[in-house]
Amino acid sequence: MKTTIVEVGKFVGQEVTIGAWVANKRSSGKIAFLQLRDGTGFIQGVVVKAEVDEAIFQKAKSITQETSIYVSGIVREDERSPFGFELGVTGIKVIAESVDYPITPKEHGTEFLMDHRHLWLRSKRQHAVMKIRNEIIRATYEFFNKEGFVKVDPPILTGSAPEGTSELFHTKYFDEDAYLSQSGQLYMEAAAMALGKVFSFGPTFRAEKSKTRRHLIEFWMIEPEMAFYEFEDNLSVQEAYVSYIVQSVLKNCALELNTLGRDISKLEQIKAPFPRITYDDAITFLHEKGFTEIKWGDDFGAPHETAIAESYDKPVFITHYPTSLKPFYMQPDADREEVVLCADLIAPEGYGEIIGGSERIHDMELLKQRLDQHELDSDAYKWYLELREYGSVPHSGFGLGLERTVAWISGVEHVRETIPFPRLLNRLYP
Template sequence: MKISINQAPKHEGQKVTIGCWLLQKRGSGKIQFLQLRDGTGFMQGIVVKENDESLFETAKGLNQETSMYITGTIKADDRSSFGYEMEVEDIEIIHESHGYPITPKNHGAEFLMDNRHLWLRSKKQHAVMNIRNQIIKSTYDYFFDNGYKKIDPPILTSSSPEGTTELFHTKYFDEDAYLSQSGQLYAEAAAMAHGKVFSFGPTFRAEKSKTRRHLIEFWMIEPEMAFYKHEDSLEVQEQYVEYLVTQVLEHCKLDLERLDRDTTALERIKAPFPRITYTDAIELLKEKGFEDIEWGDDFGAPHETEIANHFDKPVFIINYPKEIKSFYMEENPEDPRTVLCADLIAPEGYGEVIGGSERIHDYDTLKQRIEESGLNLDAYEWYLELRKYGSVPHSGFGLGLERTVAWLSGVQHVRETAPFPRLLNRLYP
């Protein structure tokens, strides 16, 4: 019977066959311990010399990453986190590996990134990708279960959703086009048709940043909701993030353990989340020793970390100055200098994971903001038209997948959270 490693608990005491690779091995003159992987998990296989000397010699000669069919009996093993192992009775080599470059020793980051196509096979990278996969699954579950429809905005666009110059330019036949920075504007159009929608796709930022929080290509989850005010949107964000955390804790226990993730920090992530206004955050930073920061300045990573450290779970920074936020954000009626927006700052130094706002729903106001921002009015005519035919208050937000994976898995650099990350100096492999 052929099974996968993750099915082993259902086959205790049975003889089975597993297609797998050799991750590592160790042993003595009498026994070989084979660390096996098959994509679904990791398990130890044991080969005892006195049981079958020929099989023992085969096991002893195996090289790292050799592929094989391995047959044996599944046994309980309380010493391993997986809880099961195999008493090996037969090994059928499929392909013998020689000179695998990533050996069981420390390697530099650049070497590992050059070999990303192979580094993905390691236990820790496997765990990170499992957590990423769970976040993706849980995202679909959350939004579908709560009445949202998925829409797919175009990746090629004629203008910038954010109104910035950090765009990748290309030719679209005889027109100029850009790789999308965000699906938000298109999601707004879809929300006017379907009420509650979300998009989930790749976005691109031509930002020459080398920080541990930045990628050139990354994935965004962007819900947009008709008839939702800013406060309504904040509640959705809290519920969604809490759901992601609980699902990862429930379904990725072995992965979190493999990454040495302190889960007590994640177990505290329960809604509602604390909130602090931008203005109060400036005062807090001044009290913490950031004397140079002034009202109107944007926050950098040290500022976000300091604010997050003041709380024991994610914190919303709300109502940023109008001048440092995007043109489409609704003005704050209690302070016209600011807009109805929020950034959700993750604890433990992981920075902003969500940015959101209530959108301007008045035609004349939005038109004025587009003109004040120096944008091409013709390029945004379709977006303006959403305010001409039954406009309603609406809100939305964007969650960065890779930053969220980094936070929940506890890895220090966002490059480990994408299968093949695109960085300022990296387009290979």
């Protein structure tokens, strides 16, 4: 019976055959232990000299790391294994030998591992992170489909920028200037006017020369946009969505969280509603915590966000930022025009902002004023203005950065481990 590692629990006491790679091995005289992986999971294969042909035992002892094989064996329950099963090996057929595999069980430096990212992905830790990433993506589609959203794909090449062009990658689009998208938001607003509630999931690019553990040059965003949703409605969707993906990972990735040593008690607390603090109160709080250099009108850096987040055991919304700090399209507070109806969602445990969102300006004249204030070309945004000209409605949306969210939920320190092939300031290889 040919099967996969993740399915072996269905065949306890039976002989199965699995296509696998040898992740590691050790032997002690009359027993060889093979750590096997097949992409779906990891399992230990036990080769007992007295129970197999001599040729099979010698093959098990001499087999090299990452050699690909067809391995046959009896599936046994094993309470000592985190996976719960092991394989009593009866046969080994080598498919392709691996010679001098560069990533050995010893410690390697980060740069070395990043140079070999195409191979590092095979490790148990990286496998766990990628499985959690996949579960977050799966749960994202499930959540928005259940809530009646329509998936829309905005363009990656754009002729304008929602937040200015200073941190965009410029390219030529035949005889025009174009940029790699930093957000699909403006296009999602157009889609919301047609389809009501929409979401996108795709790559975005920031030409930001940052080397922090929270930044990537290319990253993936989930961007919902909702017609007839105002500020409070928007926050409610964010709370429900983040709670949903966290609980989905807890339910479906217990083994991977265990592999990463994640403290799941902290994740179990992530359920809506989330606490909120206004920008004004955050400034006061930071002054009390000794951050006396920050003043009203300044943006928060990583140390400020971390200090605020440490006061809560759930993600916290920081709301009502100064208008001067935010992009042109955000709706001002009707009672206080120097702040906008926006919120950043800050993850616990020092992982920083994972969501930025706001109610959008729906008044045509105000949007024109904002474009002028930000010195943006109104001709380039003609189509965007027309969304307000033909049946404008209040609407809101947000963007969640996938890699920061994966880092927080999985508990890894750096976002470079949360995407298969990270693009960093000085890294475009492999």
